[in-house]
Amino acid sequence: MRQAYNLHCYIDDSTLIENAGNYVAQIIQKRWTPSPVLVLCGPGGNGGEGFVVAKRLAKSGWPVRVAVLIARESTVAHLTELWDGPVEALTPAALKDAVLVIDAIFGTGLNRPLGGQAALTLACAAERKMTIIAVDVPSGMYSDTGASEGAVPCSLTVACFHKKPGHLLQPGRSLCGELLVDSSETSVTQSAQFIPDTFENGPTLWVDRLPMLQTVGNKYTRGHALIWGGWPATGAARMAAMGASRIGAGLTTIAVPEVALQVYAAALTSVMVSPVARPEDFGRLLADARYTGLIIGPGAGVGPETRAYVLAILRTGRATVLDADALSCFKDDPLTLFNAIVGPCVLTPHEGEFKRLFEGLLDMKGDKLTRARAAAHTSGCTIVLKGSDTVIAAPDGDAIINANAPPTLATAGAGDVLAGIVVGLLAQGMAPFYAAAAAVWLHGAAASSYGLGLIAEDLPGLLPKELQKLQKIWNHNY
Numbered sequence: 402m403r404q405a406y407n408l409h410c411y412i413d414d415s416t417l418i419e420n421a422g423n424y425v426a427q428i429i430q431k432r433w434t435p436s437p438v439l440v441l442c443g444p445g446g447n448g449g450e451g452f453v454v455a456k457r458l459a460k461s462g463w464p465v466r467v468a469v470l471i472a473r474e475s476t477v478a479h480l481t482e483l484w485d486g487p488v489e490a491l492t493p494a495a496l497k498d499a500v501l502v503i504d505a506i507f508g509t510g511l512n513r514p515l516g517g518q519a520a521l522t523l524a525c526a527a528e529r530k531m532t533i534i535a536v537d538v539p540s541g542m543y544s545d546t547g548a549s550e551g552a553v554p555c556s557l558t559v560a561c562f563h564k565k566p567g568h569l570l571q572p573g574r575s576l577c578g579e580l581l582v583d584s585s586e587t588s589v590t591q592s593a594q595f596i597p598d599t600f601e602n603g604p605t606l607w608v609d610r611l612p613m614l615q616t617v618g619n620k621y622t623r624g625h626a627l628i629w630g631g632w633p634a635t636g637a638a639r640m641a642a643m644g645a646s647r648i649g650a651g652l653t654t655i656a657v658p659e660v661a662l663q664v665y666a667a668a669l670t671s672v673m674v675s676p677v678a679r680p681e682d683f684g685r686l687l688a689d690a691r692y693t694g695l696i697i698g699p700g701a702g703v704g705p706e707t708r709a710y711v712l713a714i715l716r717t718g719r720a721t722v723l724d725a726d727a728l729s730c731f732k733d734d735p736l737t738l739f740n741a742i743v744g745p746c747v748l749t750p751h752e753g754e755f756k757r758l759f760e761g762l763l764d765m766k767g768d769k770l771t772r773a774r775a776a777a778h779t780s781g782c783t784i785v786l787k788g789s790d791t792v793i794a795a796p797d798g799d800a801i802i803n804a805n806a807p808p809t810l811a812t813a814g815a816g817d818v819l820a821g822i823v824v825g826l827l828a829q830g831m832a833p834f835y836a837a838a839a840a841v842w843l844h845g846a847a848a849s850s851y852g853l854g855l856i857a858e859d860l861p862g863l864l865p866k867e868l869q870k871l872q873k874i875w876n877h878n879y
């Protein structure tokens with residue numbers, strides 16, 4: 402885990418500013434032919450990088466103008482030495498004939514909403530649809546949360562040293578436009594000095610923990626996923642079952658109310674069904690320790706019956722996923738749920754379900770990363786707070802931000818398949834935080850491989866190809 406991306410660090414070194422500015426200038430020279438450039442510089446390190454960009458481009462013969470937010474004397478002293486050419490005031494008038502606008506007003510130092518001439522000038526550039534290139538982050542976007550107070554959409558953002566959470570979390574991710582990261586040697590060396598707790602999701606984080614097939618083994622050694630199947634919304638549990646099976650659970654069973662037996666049985670082949678006429682029947686099923694991953698929620702319905710089944714599942718202490726209705730039915734009494742959790746557990750709420758469960762317990766105004774972390778701490782579970790920027794948070798404070806999910810996943814049932822993938826990995830013995838991260842990433846990769854027209858039923862069938870790619874990485878590394 403520790404060799405993975407570090408999204409939090411701060412380096413106080415003017416050499417780094419010089420390097421980062423040079424890197425941004427190089428990118429601009431590679432991507433564009435010489436054209437009139439306006440560099441907007443703020444009073445701190447970000448403005449310093451802007452001066453370096455200006456110097457480098459001017460040296461290469463580009464027509465460059467520099468506009469500063471405040472008098473140059475007020476800028477951090479050593480940074481003013483980076484640019485000895487003329488400067489003008491940073492106002493919308495400075496935009497005049499510019500073709501490229503370099504936004505080096507504020508970076509990680511942003512500590513209040515963008516206002517005054519900085520806000521006016523950027524808004525004006527955006528309104529004129531000028532090409533805006535952000536140094537480190539779009540000014541007005543908070544680098545640690547992705548929240549925006551005045552940032553405008555950029556064509557390109559060049560992150561200095563490493564990605565920050567704001568590059569991955571919405572709306573920051575969308576405001577950045579294309580994102581490039583300075584991967585120069587200095588940058589990588591500096592980033593490695595920090596002990597991170599926030600990561601960008603990717604196979605590096607968990608590929609070594611993926612369950613791999615053993616030559617000697619049988620279906621039981623690959624784990625058995627048990628899904629509570631609701632009625633009358635039977636599709637949700639079936640999609641979860643396909644997710645669990647395709648990710649490698651050796652067996653998948655759906656426990657179904659007797660009334661729904663025919664519906665489930667007629668629609669399933671390799672996935673088994675087990676009828677539950679009375680609560681005792683479910684208890685008997687759960688007593689079988691060969692069920693190594695349990696899930697309830699997709700299509701379960703909100704009511705006392707689902708609550709009772711959730712609590713019965715949790716009493717086993719075995720690895721569990723609680724999704725959808727299993728979360729919503731504890732809206733008025735979340736502590737009963739949390740107190741019942743004694744084993745490894747993953748909660749997979751979307752924002753609506755998250756609010757229902759945690760509203761009375763957490764500050765809902767916080768950013769997504771903070772809220773997911775707090776929820777993991779409060780519940781003692783791994784939290785998968787879903788969306789286009791899904792955050793996976795562990796009770797110990799580690800968090801992973803996912804950025805590979807395409808918008809085609811905004812389709813009914815996609816979450817059910819995801820929950821099934823998580824339980825399929827849990828059933829095979831993967832630890833909850835890593836199972837959740839791997840599932841979210843594979844879900845995004847599978848959806849991306851399909852393109853437009855995706856429906857949730859497509860997702861399980863797309864997993865094998867993604868698994869095979871991971872197997873190659875695994876074989877190469879281990």
Ligand SMILES: NC(=O)C1=CN([C@@H]2O[C@H](COP(=O)(O)OP(=O)(O)OC[C@H]3O[C@@H](n4cnc5c(N)ncnc54)[C@H](OP(=O)(O)O)[C@@H]3O)[C@@H](O)[C@H]2O)[C@@H](O)CC1
Binds near residue numbers: 412516
């Ligand atoms: N320094 C280094 O070693 C490195 C620097 N790096 C580069 O510099 C960036 C960080 O530099 P930085 O810390 O100087 O902050 P920066 O974002 O330029 O802001 C300057 C000052 O502006 C002010 N201010 C804030 N919000 C405001 C607002 N809305 N409206 C008006 N004023 C506002 C606030 O000061 P205040 O007014 O609160 O005293 C703040 O301190 C980083 O993103 C990267 O690009 C990195 O590459 C790593 C190495």
Ligand SMILES: Nc1ncnc2c1ncn2[C@@H]1O[C@H](COP(=O)(O)OP(=O)(O)O)[C@@H](O)[C@H]1O
Binds near residue numbers: 789791806814817844
């Ligand atoms: N705009 C989007 N971009 C990327 N992923 C998305 C987007 N909208 C939703 N998703 C993902 O799709 C899934 C939807 O899950 P959920 O809201 O529970 O839907 P359902 O209950 O219909 O299955 C989640 O994994 C979520 O992260």
Ligand SMILES: [K+]
Binds near residue numbers: 447505506507539540
């Ligand atoms: K900036």
